[in-house]
Amino acid sequence: MAIMIAAQQLSRTFGPIKAVDGVSFSVSRGEVLGFLGPNGAGKSTTMKMLTCFLTPSSGTAKVGGYDIIEQSREVRKVLGYLPENAPLYGEMEVGEFLRFVAEVRELPLNERNAAVDRVIAMTSLGAVVRQRIETLSKGYKRRVGLAQALVHDPAILILDEPTDGLDPNQKHEVRELINSMAKEKCIILSTHILEEVDAVCTRAVIISKGKVVADATPEELKRRSASHGAVSITFSEQPSAETVAGLRALTGVREVASHRIAGSRVTYVLRPQPGTNVLPRVVEEVERWKWPVTDVRLEMGQLDEVFREITR
Numbered sequence: 001m002a003i004m005i006a007a008q009q010l011s012r013t014f015g016p017i018k019a020v021d022g023v024s025f026s027v028s029r030g031e032v033l034g035f036l037g038p039n040g041a042g043k044s045t046t047m048k049m050l051t052c053f054l055t056p057s058s059g060t061a062k063v064g065g066y067d068i069i070e071q072s073r074e075v076r077k078v079l080g081y082l083p084e085n086a087p088l089y090g091e092m093e094v095g096e097f098l099r100f101v102a103e104v105r106e107l108p109l110n111e112r113n114a115a116v117d118r119v120i121a122m123t124s125l126g127a128v129v130r131q132r133i134e135t136l137s138k139g140y141k142r143r144v145g146l147a148q149a150l151v152h153d154p155a156i157l158i159l160d161e162p163t164d165g166l167d168p169n170q171k172h173e174v175r176e177l178i179n180s181m182a183k184e185k186c187i188i189l190s191t192h193i194l195e196e197v198d199a200v201c202t203r204a205v206i207i208s209k210g211k212v213v214a215d216a217t218p219e220e221l222k223r224r225s226a227s228h229g230a231v232s233i234t235f236s237e238q239p240s241a242e243t244v245a246g247l248r249a250l251t252g253v254r255e256v257a258s259h260r261i262a263g264s265r266v267t268y269v270l271r272p273q274p275g276t277n278v279l280p281r282v283v284e285e286v287e288r289w290k291w292p293v294t295d296v297r298l299e300m301g302q303l304d305e306v307f308r309e310i311t312r
């Protein structure tokens, strides 16, 4: 895989604040890297350095093979950037603004209209082409920001909270769009929405207080969660003491916790010995004893559990 972005000990201070503190990671073509972290973790500052909007206090990065300090013009050409607060020209109409971006991006004259039409279709902006940007809702403004990042069909995309301010349908559309581009491009997006990481990211870098605290696939992260591999079993009524003892005695079960849910239903959570899958045994028991069970499920683990654990 071709490495398209390589950050090497990137750091940035603002007076006494270490906003980014020795961040290193790399991203290849075909990867969608989720940049995760609590507010103020340093995500936007890192992205501003990668896109040459801020100079690092120390460290550097290569983007598309170019150095962000020595070759910032080339870096800007190979990437599309959606900043946190997209600085859009409010008095311009959407179509007019995108044609302006095509011109600034030095697209050949005869390709500009097609490029603008293409991004308008990709970001579903057709209905507002003739509308002034300042009159758009936050969701539409965000999509105009995304469209301007795509006009020159860059190989690298850096998107700072691309779904911020969008309603659930629009979020879904933008995630589909990112997924559709994922194969040919190298994409970094920041988010604090964990389900987004599951929906679009091939890898997640978690940053906290300016430092990388995890770099793994979403699946690897979930495996670190305390609930990974647990089996939950819901009874339609309180099971007998004998049944509960039966659950405890199953091979591979380390611990059993229970909690009551709506009405008379009770859920038991069986935590397994490390590396054991107790689901088949649980299902066998349910069938053998004809327990009044409404639901049995294997828990894959919770990203938010891991996220809280790591960034606390």
Ligand SMILES: Nc1ncnc2c1ncn2[C@@H]1O[C@H](COP(=O)(O)OP(=O)(O)O)[C@@H](O)[C@H]1O
Pocket (backbone or CB within 6 Å): 014, 017, 018, 019, 037, 038, 039, 040, 041, 042, 043, 044, 045, 046
């Ligand atoms: N221009 C700036 N001047 C001073 N402090 C800043 C500036 N930009 C960011 N910071 C500080 O740097 C830290 C990281 O901010 P930021 O990168 O925006 O975090 P995130 O995007 O993860 O929420 C925060 O403490 C923020 O207040």
Ligand SMILES: [Mg+2]
Pocket (backbone or CB within 6 Å): 043, 044, 045, 084, 160
């Ligand atoms: Mg930010």
